[in-house]
Amino acid sequence: MKMKTMKLSVLALALMVTGFMSCTKDDTKESAPAVTKTDSISIPFSTSHYAFFSFKNGAVVPITDSASTNWDFGVHFVTLIVNSHASGPGNAGVITEEGVFDSFTTAPESGYAYDTTSTQLAIDDGLTTGWYNYDDATHSFSPKAGRFFVFKTTDNHYVKMEITGVDYSGFIPPNPPTTLIYKIRYTYQADGSRNLK
Amino acid sequence: MFQKIKYTLIVLSFFSNVSAQISIDSTAKMLDEIVVTATRTENKVSNIPLPIQVISEKNIKMAGSQKLIDILQMQSGLVIANNPLGTALQGYPNPFGDGIQMQGLDPAYTLILINGEPLVGRNAGIVNLGRIAIGNIKQIEIIRGPATCLYGSDALAGVINIITEDPKDNSLNLQTHYASNNTFGLTGAATIKNKRTSLELFGNRYSSDGYDLDKNIYGKTIDPFIDYSANAKFIYQINDQNKLTFSGRFFTEKQFNNYLIFPQSQPEVVKGTTVETDESLYGRFNHKINEGINYTASIYVTSYSNNAEVHVTKTDSLYEKIQLTEFLLRPEIQVNMGKNPTSLLIVGSGYNFEKINSSRYSSVKELSAWYAFVQKQFQIKGKTNIIAGARFDKNSLYPAQFSPKIAIAYRAKPNFILKGSIGTGFKAPDFRQQFLNFSNSLIGYTLLGAREVGHGLQALQQSGEINPDIDLSPYLKETDLSPEKSIGVNAGLDYTIHDRAVLKINFFRNDISKLIETYNLPFNKTNNQAIYSYMNLDKVFTEGMEANFNYNFNQNFSAAAGYQYLIAKDKKVVQQIKEGKMYKRDPETNVTSLVTPKEYKGLFNRSRNTANLSFQYNNLKHKVSAFITTKYRGKYGFSGLNNFYDGNLILNDDREFAKGFVLFNTTFSKQLGKSWGVQAGIENLLNYKNKLLMPNIFGRTYFININFKLEK
Numbered sequence: 001m002k003m004k005t006m007k008l009s010v011l012a013l014a015l016m017v018t019g020f021m022s023c024t025k026d027d028t029k030e031s032a033p034a035v036t037k038t039d040s041i042s043i044p045f046s047t048s049h050y051a052f053f054s055f056k057n058g059a060v061v062p063i064t065d066s067a068s069t070n071w072d073f074g075v076h077f078v079t080l081i082v083n084s085h086a087s088g089p090g091n092a093g094v095i096t097e098e099g100v101f102d103s104f105t106t107a108p109e110s111g112y113a114y115d116t117t118s119t120q121l122a123i124d125d126g127l128t129t130g131w132y133n134y135d136d137a138t139h140s141f142s143p144k145a146g147r148f149f150v151f152k153t154t155d156n157h158y159v160k161m162e163i164t165g166v167d168y169s170g171f172i173p174p175n176p177p178t179t180l181i182y183k184i185r186y187t188y189q190a191d192g193s194r195n196l197k
Numbered sequence: 198m199f200q201k202i203k204y205t206l207i208v209l210s211f212f213s214n215v216s217a218q219i220s221i222d223s224t225a226k227m228l229d230e231i232v233v234t235a236t237r238t239e240n241k242v243s244n245i246p247l248p249i250q251v252i253s254e255k256n257i258k259m260a261g262s263q264k265l266i267d268i269l270q271m272q273s274g275l276v277i278a279n280n281p282l283g284t285a286l287q288g289y290p291n292p293f294g295d296g297i298q299m300q301g302l303d304p305a306y307t308l309i310l311i312n313g314e315p316l317v318g319r320n321a322g323i324v325n326l327g328r329i330a331i332g333n334i335k336q337i338e339i340i341r342g343p344a345t346c347l348y349g350s351d352a353l354a355g356v357i358n359i360i361t362e363d364p365k366d367n368s369l370n371l372q373t374h375y376a377s378n379n380t381f382g383l384t385g386a387a388t389i390k391n392k393r394t395s396l397e398l399f400g401n402r403y404s405s406d407g408y409d410l411d412k413n414i415y416g417k418t419i420d421p422f423i424d425y426s427a428n429a430k431f432i433y434q435i436n437d438q439n440k441l442t443f444s445g446r447f448f449t450e451k452q453f454n455n456y457l458i459f460p461q462s463q464p465e466v467v468k469g470t471t472v473e474t475d476e477s478l479y480g481r482f483n484h485k486i487n488e489g490i491n492y493t494a495s496i497y498v499t500s501y502s503n504n505a506e507v508h509v510t511k512t513d514s515l516y517e518k519i520q521l522t523e524f525l526l527r528p529e530i531q532v533n534m535g536k537n538p539t540s541l542l543i544v545g546s547g548y549n550f551e552k553i554n555s556s557r558y559s560s561v562k563e564l565s566a567w568y569a570f571v572q573k574q575f576q577i578k579g580k581t582n583i584i585a586g587a588r589f590d591k592n593s594l595y596p597a598q599f600s601p602k603i604a605i606a607y608r609a610k611p612n613f614i615l616k617g618s619i620g621t622g623f624k625a626p627d628f629r630q631q632f633l634n635f636s637n638s639l640i641g642y643t644l645l646g647a648r649e650v651g652h653g654l655q656a657l658q659q660s661g662e663i664n665p666d667i668d669l670s671p672y673l674k675e676t677d678l679s680p681e682k683s684i685g686v687n688a689g690l691d692y693t694i695h696d697r698a699v700l701k702i703n704f705f706r707n708d709i710s711k712l713i714e715t716y717n718l719p720f721n722k723t724n725n726q727a728i729y730s731y732m733n734l735d736k737v738f739t740e741g742m743e744a745n746f747n748y749n750f751n752q753n754f755s756a757a758a759g760y761q762y763l764i765a766k767d768k769k770v771v772q773q774i775k776e777g778k779m780y781k782r783d784p785e786t787n788v789t790s791l792v793t794p795k796e797y798k799g800l801f802n803r804s805r806n807t808a809n810l811s812f813q814y815n816n817l818k819h820k821v822s823a824f825i826t827t828k829y830r831g832k833y834g835f836s837g838l839n840n841f842y843d844g845n846l847i848l849n850d851d852r853e854f855a856k857g858f859v860l861f862n863t864t865f866s867k868q869l870g871k872s873w874g875v876q877a878g879i880e881n882l883l884n885y886k887n888k889l890l891m892p893n894i895f896g897r898t899y900f901i902n903i904n905f906k907l908e909k
Contacts, residue, residue, distance in 0.1 A: 038787070079725055100780065102791050118666050119721060126717045127642070127727040133846050135837050145789050145844025146780025164787040165842070185787055 008160040031193035038164070041075060041182040045168075050074030050081060055151065055159045055188050073161075075182055078132055078141060080123040084114035084155050087121070089153035094122045096131070097160075101148050101185070107151065107158035107194040123149065131163065141166055150196075158194050161186035228691060228699065233313065234338040234358040236574060236584060237347055237543060242540045244582050246606030246616045248703040248743070252337040254362075259813065259824040261864040261876040261902050263382045263403060265325045266893075269297050269357070271826045271862065272339070273759025273809045274743045275891060278304050278802060295893045296323035298471050299343055299763040300705050301739030301803050302354035306624060306683075308344065311446065314479060317523045317551075318501030319627065327449050328340050328475050330401040330426040332384040333362045341743075343622030343685040346586045346602035347893040349568055353622035353683045353709065361428065361444075364388035364395035367909040376900035380405040393435070399428040400412065408895050410888035415466070416456035417894045424450045440483040448475040454507055458516065467516045469507030469691065472486075476500055492532040500524045524552040538582060541574040558632045559649060566592040584608040590623075594631065594648075595680055598623050612693035616703075619686045626678035630713050630731040644715070647678045650730050654718075662722045672718070679733050683709045689743075695787065697749040706740040737800065739765040753816060759809045765800040770847050782844040789844075796849040798834060805856065806831035813902040820868035831857040835890060857886045860894070874904040 041060055043051040052061040054073035061071040069090040074081045083090030093112025097104060113122035124130045126136050131149075132141040148162035170178030187196050218221040228243035230253075235245045242249055250272065272275045278298040296304020305322025308315060316324050337359050344352040367389055374382030382403040389396045404423040411418065442461040457464045472692055475497035485491040502522040509516050529547030544568040554561045572586030587601040602620030609615055626647070633646040634653050643662075645653040651673040657663045689703030712735035717727040741763035749755040771794070773779040779792040811826035834848035835855045843850055864878035880898040887894070 035526035077725075097779070100791065118724075119667075125721070125725070125727075126719070127729060128715065128717050129719075133842070133844065140837065140840075141843075143782075143844055144780075145782035146778075162789070164782065165784065183787075 020094070031189070031195045032165075032191045034159075034187045034189040034196045036185065036187040038183065038185045040167075041184065042179055043076065043182075044084075045176050045178055045180055047076075050076040050079075051182075055153050055161070055186060056155060056157065058188070072151055072153045072159075073149075077180070078130060078134075079121065079125045080131070080149075081115055082113075082122050082151065084122070085116055086118045087115040092154045093152045095150045096123060097148050097150055098146055099148075100146065101160065101162050104148070104160055105195070105197045107152070107196055109158065109194065112152050153169075157189060157192055158196060159186050159188045162197050175177070208419055228693065230336075232336075232338050233360070234310070234340055234356055234396045236541075236572065237313070237545070238533060238537055238541065238574075240538055243614065243691070244585060244606070246582055246604035248341040248616070248689060248701075248705075250339040250745075252339070254335050257331060257334055257337070257855060259822060259864060259866065260826065260862070260876050261374075261824075261866070261900065262377075262862075262880070263331055263380075263516075263900075264327065265329045265331055265359070266295055266297070267862075267880065268331070268337070269326070271809060271811070271828050271860070273745055274761035274763075274807060275299055275339075276804065276807060276830060277891075278504070279891075279893060285583070286781075295326065297326070297357065298802070299339075299354040299357075300685075300707055301741065301763045301800070302707060302709070305627075306351065306353040306471075306709075308348055308350075308352035308356045310348070310356060311477075312361055312444070313358060314477070314497045314499070314527070315351075315525075316501075317474070317499055317525045318473075318503065318521075320503065320521075321629075322627070325473065327424070327450065328426075328473070329359055330384070330399070330403070330428075330448070332370075332401055332423075333386050333397070333399040333428060335360045335362045340688040341703065343600075343602065343620040343683055343707075344620060345598075345600040345622035346588045346620055347570055347572065349588060349590055349600075350623060350625040350680065352803075353624055353681075353685070354707065361399075361430065362386070362388070362396040362397060363705075364390050364430065364432065366390055369905075369907040371905040372902055374403075374671040374900060374902050376405075376565075376899040378406050378408050378895065391632070393433060395432045397428070397430040399426075401426045410886060410892060410895070415464070418888060419895070420452045420454050422450055422452040424448070434844045438485040442479075442481040442483070444479045446475070446477045446479075449473065454505070458509075466510045466838070467507040468510050470504065470518075471503070471505040474500075489536070490532065490534050492530060494530045495528070495840060496528045497529070498525070519556055521555045521557075523554070526550040530766040538574055539576045543570075543572040543574075543586075545570050551859070553628045553632075555628075555632075558646075559634045559652075560630070562632050563799065564592065564594055564628075576649060580608045581775045582608075592625065595625060595677060598680055616690065617686075617688040619684070622685060623680040624683075625680045626713055630678060641722070641724045643726070643728045644724065645728065645730045647676050647731050650718075651675060654728070656726075657728070662724070663720070663728075664723055667720050678713060678731060679711050681709060681711050681713060681733070683707055699747045701745045703743045704741070705736065708736070708738045710736045712737060719727045736768040737766065738768060739763065739800075739803075742837060755813045757809075761807045763803055763805055765803045766797070767800060767847070770797060779845060779847065781849055784841060784843055792845065792847070792849050798848040798854075801834040801836050801853075803850055804831040804833040806857075822866045824864045824866075826862050829857065833857070855890050856889070858891075859883055860885060872906050874902075874906070876900075876902040876904065 037058055039058060041051050041053055046182060047062050052074045054061050069083060071083055072092050080197050081087040082094045083092040093114050095108055095111050115121045127134050131147050132143050134141045143163040148160055151159045151161060153159060162185055163182055165183040167181040168177030189195055230242045230251045231239050232242055232249055232251060233239055235247050235249050260268060262268055269275050276298040277295050279295055297307060300305045309324045317824050339357050341355040344356045348356060348398045370386040372384040384401045386399045402425055407417045407419040407421045409417040426448045428446050433441040450473045454471055455468045458467050479497050481493060481495040483493050507516045527547055527549050531543060531545035533543050535541040537616040549566040551564040567592045568588060570588035574584045576582055584604045590598040600621045602622060604618035607615045631646045631648045633644055635650045637642045654669050654672055658669060685707045687703055687705045692700045694700060711733040713731050714734040715729045716732045717729050721727055741761060743761045745759045747757045774792050774794050774797055777791055780789050781792050782789045808829045832854045834853050838853055838855055841852045861882040862880045863882060864876055866876045868874045882897060884897040886896050
C-alpha cells in the first residue's frame, strides 16, 4: 500500500516534471526551492473566534475576512480548521504527516482531507490522538514532535507546516493565560509545484 | 568478702540485663527477627525466601519522628512519590498526600496494611500515610516483590505491614513532641495485662501550622491541620487453645484550606476545610484444635471518608464540595496445618464487600468478591526452604484472577543463603477508573469511567452536549477493564560475613502489563472538547538491584548502608524508538529528529541511584544515644520541568532531569532516671527545599520530645 502510493507519487512527479518542462521556457529541471519561514499567531484565550492565517501572505488574516478564501487555516485552542466545506468557502485541504519535518520534500498529490462537518474536522484535535500533548498537571499543551501538516492552500499551492510550540502570556495558575501564542514553521512553495525542498 | 562478691554479681547481672535490653541488636540477629507478613504466620527472616525488611520499634523510637513517611523515606529503595497533580497545584492543598515508590513502581502498587488488614481510601492511588500514628508501632515489615498470592489486589511492588504493639506488661507511656512550624504532638499509651486478658489503649493528637515555601503564591504550601488518632486492642486468652482479639482504630484529620481562585479572571479568596476520617474494627478468634492444626477466624470492617468544602469568603457562597466515602467488610478464615517452618500448609478464604460513594460518581457503587488462598511451606534436608502458594480472586466487576508464587531459599553455608522467588500480582481497576463521571468546568472536557461510558454518553447527548447525529450504539455495551497484571522476579543473597556484619543483595524485575490509561473517544462534545475514558493499554518494566550492609563496630556503635540501582521503562516507547517512530523537537532550534534508544532514560520520577547511610550510637554508661541517617536520591526525570517540552512526553533530554538531593536527619536521646527521657533532633539538616517538586519537604526542622515511661 505504502509502496504503491510511493510509486504513484513518483509517477506523478515524473509526469509533473515533464509537463513542467514542456510548457516553460525555463531550462531548470527542478522547480524553485520552497521558502521556509517561522511565524507566530497570538489569540486571546477567552475569545470564541478562530485566528486565521494565510500562507501566501505569511500573515494573520483579520476576522472580518473569515468568510473569504483569503485564509488557509484557523486555530482556536487545540482545534485547527482548514478553509473548506463546513469551515469556509475555500477548497483548502490538509494531510497530517508523521516524520521528520526537514526530510519531507514532496507534497502528496492527493489524499487531502477537508472539514466535512463542524464535528468532523480534517485535523484531529483529540486529547490523546491529536496534534498536541496535554499536561494535566499544568494544563499546558505542547505540539507532538514528528507531527506536521501538508496543506493544499485555497489557491492551490503546497506548503508543509508544523506547530513548534504553544506559548502563553498573562498566566497566573490555575487561571488560564490571557493570550495563547502559536509558534509555527512552514515551507511554502510559491511556484505551485509540490516540491517542498 | 563473700558479701561483696555477691553484690558485684548482682550488679553485673543487672548490667547485663540492661545491656541486653537496650544495646544495639546484634547484626546477625537481624535474620532471626520474627515476621508475619511474608507467610501469614510467624517466621524467622532467615527462613523466608523473600526480600524482607524489618524496621524495629527501637529504630523508630531512636529517630524520634512523628511521621511514618519520614521513617519510610529514609529506607533504601523507598522514595516519596507525590502525585504530579499534588505538586503542580502551587499554593493549593495537595488533596492526595504522599505515597511511597517501591522497586520503581508508583504508590498505588504497594499495599499498605495495619496488622495484616488493608487501609482503604486511596486518592489518585495514594493512601495518605499521615493517617498512621507512629507511637505504638511494634515493627514495620516490608516485603518487596508481588505478594498478591496472599493479599490480593494492589500488592504488586510489595507490602508494607505496620504491626502495632501487643500488650506485654503493665505500662504507661507519654510523649510530648514539639517541632518547627508550631508542630505539636501528644501521645499516650497504656497497657494493662492480667493473667488472661490484656488491653492496650493509644491516643495521639498532632497538629501543625503548616508552612509556605512560596510567598509569591497566596496560601500555604502545606495548610494547617490537626489530627486525632485513637487505637484500642483487647486480647482475651480464654484458655490454652482459644484466644480472642478485638481492636479498633480511629483517625481524623482536619485541614484548614485557604487559597485563591480565579472565577472571572479576578482573584477570590476561598476558605474551608478538608476532613479525612478513617475508622476500623477488627475481631479475631484463634483456636488450636491440636498441636498440628489451628485456625483463625476474623472479621474486619473499615470505613473512610474525605469531605472537602470551600466557600468564597467575600460572598460566603459555597464554591466547591467534594465527598468520598468508602466502606469495606471482610470476614476471613485461615487454617494452619503442620509444623512451621518445616512443613506447614495454610488454606484460607474470605469475602470482600466494598461500597463507595462520591460526588463525582453517578450513584453508590458496590463490589463484592470472594477469595481463597493456599500456601505450602516446607524444608528439604534442613537446607532448602520452599514456599509455594496461590490465590484465587473472584470479583463481581472484573474477570477472576489466579495469582501463583513460588519462593526458594537455599542455605549453602550456615552464614550464606541464596534466595529466589517468582510471583504474579494484579491491581484491580479502581473505582475511579470504572465509575468516574466528571466534567471539568474550566476546560469543558468529560471523563467517564469504563462502566459509565454508555449512560454517561446518553446523558450528554440528551442534554445536547453531544451532536444528535452521532451513533452511540457501539458504546452502550458495558466494557470491562481488566486488572493490571505483573510478574515479579526477585533473586539475591543474605550473607552473614561474621556476627557483626551482614550483607543482603537483591536483584529484581517487574513486568507490568495491561496498565490502565486514559484514551479519548473518536468524537467530541459540541463544545469541541474531548470525552475520555479508561482502557488497558500500556506495558512497563522496572528492574534493578538493591544492596544493604549492616555493620556493628562494637556494642555501642553500628552503621547501615543501602543502595538501589533502578531502571524503569515503558515497553511501548522502547518499541516505538526501535521502529523509528519516536521524535523529539529541540525547543531552541525547533528542529525535529528521531530519538535514539540510548537517549531514552525511562519513566519520569524514577531515580537511577538512591542510597542511604545511617549510624547508631548508644552509650549505656551515660544513657545517651545518637541516630544519624542520610538519604540520597539521585536525579530523576520530571515532565515539563521548567516548561521544557520537546514534544514526546518521554524522558530523553538532560534538561528534563530534576537535580538529586540529600536528606540528613539526626536525633540525640538522653535517658533521665528510670522514667524520663528527652530527645532532640534536626530533620533535613542540609535545608534542602524544592517548592515545586518536593512540596512535602520543609527546610530544616527542629524537634524536641519528652518521654515518660512507667513499667511494672
